[in-house]
Amino acid sequence: MSNIKLKAPSFVNSHLDLDKNKYCLISGALFTEASFANHQVYKLKCGHSFDYKNLLLAISLQNESIYTYRRCPFCLSISDRVPFKIFKKMC
Numbered sequence: 001m002s003n004i005k006l007k008a009p010s011f012v013n014s015h016l017d018l019d020k021n022k023y024c025l026i027s028g029a030l031f032t033e034a035s036f037a038n039h040q041v042y043k044l045k046c047g048h049s050f051d052y053k054n055l056l057l058a059i060s061l062q063n064e065s066i067y068t069y070r071r072c073p074f075c076l077s078i079s080d081r082v083p084f085k086i087f088k089k090m091c
């Protein structure tokens with residue numbers, strides 16, 4: 001029996017929910033409390049977390065090839081769809 005739980009990919013709300021990395025694997029920027037509060041951190045099924053905007057850009061580029069289609073940009077394990085979220089700013 002393995003103790004590894006495969007959680008559904010989702011937005012991360014705190015440092016405690018991060019599994020493998022404490023910073024974005026694309027930009028290298030550390031996740032801050034503000035980025036958790038603004039729902040800007042997204043964790044894939046493999047456990048790798050990314051800044052949401054960087055992840056969307058990476059996924060959109062990867063989806064052009066069938067070999068990288070819908071995969072984690074870091075470990076290339078198969079991932080589910082990443083939701084498209086629209087952020088509105090009240091001015």
Ligand SMILES: [Zn+2]
Nearest residue numbers: 046048072075
């Ligand atoms: Zn991964």
